[in-house]
Amino acid sequence: MKILTCPLNGPRNISEFVYGGEVVDMPDPNRCSTDEWADYVFLENNTAGVVREWWYHAPTAYWFIAERDTVSEEVIRTYDAGTVFKERVEFSKPEPSADSDAPKKD
Amino acid sequence: MPLRLLKYGLSKTHPAERHFARTPELKPNYDIVIIGGGGHGLACAYYLAKYHGITNVAVLEKGYVGGGNTGRNTAIIRSNYLTPEGVRFYDESMRLYQNLSAELDFNIMYSERGHFTLAHTDSAIRTARWRAEVNKHLGVDSEVVYREDLRRMIPLLNLSEDVRYPVMGALYHPPGAIARHDAVAWGYGGRASQLGVEIHQGTEVLGIKQESGRVTGVITNRGEIGCGKAMQAVAGMSSVMAAKAGFKLPISSTTLQACVSAPLKPFLNDIVVSGSLHVYISQSSRGELVMGGSAEGYSRYNTRTTLDLTEGLMAHMLELFPFLGEVPLLRHWAGIVDMTPDFSPIMGETPIENYYIDSGWGTWGFKATPVCGKRMAETLATGRVPDILEPFRLSRFNEFALVGEKGAASVGH
Numbered sequence: 001m002k003i004l005t006c007p008l009n010g011p012r013n014i015s016e017f018v019y020g021g022e023v024v025d026m027p028d029p030n031r032c033s034t035d036e037w038a039d040y041v042f043l044e045n046n047t048a049g050v051v052r053e054w055w056y057h058a059p060t061a062y063w064f065i066a067e068r069d070t071v072s073e074e075v076i077r078t079y080d081a082g083t084v085f086k087e088r089v090e091f092s093k094p095e096p097s098a099d100s101d102a103p104k105k106d
Numbered sequence: 107m108p109l110r111l112l113k114y115g116l117s118k119t120h121p122a123e124r125h126f127a128r129t130p131e132l133k134p135n136y137d138i139v140i141i142g143g144g145g146h147g148l149a150c151a152y153y154l155a156k157y158h159g160i161t162n163v164a165v166l167e168k169g170y171v172g173g174g175n176t177g178r179n180t181a182i183i184r185s186n187y188l189t190p191e192g193v194r195f196y197d198e199s200m201r202l203y204q205n206l207s208a209e210l211d212f213n214i215m216y217s218e219r220g221h222f223t224l225a226h227t228d229s230a231i232r233t234a235r236w237r238a239e240v241n242k243h244l245g246v247d248s249e250v251v252y253r254e255d256l257r258r259m260i261p262l263l264n265l266s267e268d269v270r271y272p273v274m275g276a277l278y279h280p281p282g283a284i285a286r287h288d289a290v291a292w293g294y295g296g297r298a299s300q301l302g303v304e305i306h307q308g309t310e311v312l313g314i315k316q317e318s319g320r321v322t323g324v325i326t327n328r329g330e331i332g333c334g335k336a337m338q339a340v341a342g343m344s345s346v347m348a349a350k351a352g353f354k355l356p357i358s359s360t361t362l363q364a365c366v367s368a369p370l371k372p373f374l375n376d377i378v379v380s381g382s383l384h385v386y387i388s389q390s391s392r393g394e395l396v397m398g399g400s401a402e403g404y405s406r407y408n409t410r411t412t413l414d415l416t417e418g419l420m421a422h423m424l425e426l427f428p429f430l431g432e433v434p435l436l437r438h439w440a441g442i443v444d445m446t447p448d449f450s451p452i453m454g455e456t457p458i459e460n461y462y463i464d465s466g467w468g469t470w471g472f473k474a475t476p477v478c479g480k481r482m483a484e485t486l487a488t489g490r491v492p493d494i495l496e497p498f499r500l501s502r503f504n505e506f507a508l509v510g511e512k513g514a515a516s517v518g519h
Contacts, residue, residue, distance in 0.1 A: 019403050021405075042503040044354065045354065046345035046358055
């Protein structure tokens with residue numbers, strides 16, 4: 001049985017975890033182009049080697065980050081997302097802009 | 107005859123005909139270089155040589171012919187997909203498969219069995235009905251059947267209601283088939299080799315040489331070669347190869363596992379799949395039960411098998427066929443699969459003008475070997491992507507025009 005060490009709960013069975021994909025920066029959805037957004041949504045580095053990725057411990061609803069080698073499957077370390085993300089990410093409403101294609105409300 | 111056999115046995119040279127030519131020295135230049143010597147790459151080489159008269163072709167294979175996912179899949183062939191684009195594409199493949207032994211003059215052991223996708227919930231019945239209607243509209247033999255039909259059609263299937271997920275019905279696809287997967291690679295490779303295509307085994311591509319947005323050659327572990335056009339058909343390593351060419355793909359590589367049981371007398375004619383239980387089973391002509399599950403839920407470039415998969419798979423399998431509890435497993439293996447977000451492949455052009463791609467085959471690549479080879483050969487020969495491949499272009503992701511096949515491809519393969 002594979003074991004993953006959760007920073008909150010310690011070593012747990014891998015079946016308790018959900019994979020959340022690689023840690024990548026999200027472009028500003030209100031400002032980026034359609035291509036940039038498509039790249040963010042669909043394209044993957046899909047690295048054969050060490051990657052930094054999101055994992056979720058489902059029973060405790062806890063997201064964290066793991067560094068793992070996708071070839072050898074060795075988990076190098078796991079840590080709380082707070083060590084990387086120090087500020088709260090705000091998902092604000094789109095700012096009205098002159099060149100926006102979106103229909104405007106009067 | 108016995109005398110010839112004796113002479114052959116005593117001879118020191120064993121002058122049997124080789125199926126493939128021995129790996130030759132690399133030439134400095136080829137019209138077309140195909141990276142990846144699996145079923146897809148070899149099929150493409152065969153159709154290029156046979157129907158387009160292009161024989162100055164090199165197929166470069168890191169390992170040995172058909173040693174990747176071509177030799178690791180569970181060899182199921184069907185065309186009962188969900189989207190019209192998918193059904194049309196896989197149906198052409200099925201037609202090519204039906205005639206492939208004759209086309210290649212090589213027995214691929216194509217065996218029509220009938221394919222059942224079991225439904226255990228109302229929503230699965232609804233998807234089955236949806237697929238059946240799309241299939242029938244496009245001329246594909248496909249129908250929803252219910253418990254009383256299943257009792258007659260698969261007598262050994264457990265239809266008891268005292269299980270976790272009782273069977274409610276199934277999508278039945280009579281032309282569903284299996285074939286000998288190695289034979290497909292050997293057949294295409296052997297014929298391509300006879301027509302003059304060079305197959306270079308043990309030849310790994312280390313880099314892609316480019317000049318002003320065009321590929322000019324590839325760097326291999328056996329030296330550099332020039333090429334007019336190149337195509338990659340490397341399944342699980344698609345992203346790694348594309349990175350060498352300088353672009354990213356919407357692909358995540360992970361592992362798919364399968365296993366076979368000890369051989370039994372023939373008792374299961376049909377291929378039985380359950381999307382809800384994540385299992386599928388068929389009996390090979392050798393009598394082994396070929397079984398598999400769904401792909402791993404996280405990114406992985408590793409072909410080690412796991413006990414979790416076997417345990418989970420068998421727990422569900424025993425619900426469908428309880429008597430299998432006494433049957434030992436014989437082999438268990440894994441392959442690296444290139445999963446796309448919409449469960450459809452990526453074929454055709456890339457951001458580089460004369461570099462083509464055949465990837466995103468995830469868990470559904472074997473059944474598409476002939477059509478993909480034929481149509482990619484057409485693309486390489488004419489420089490124009492045929493209409494049947496157009497929906498599967500790489501740029502569909504930037505246009506948010508996905509071909510959603512999850513309902514038909516995620517476990518059914």
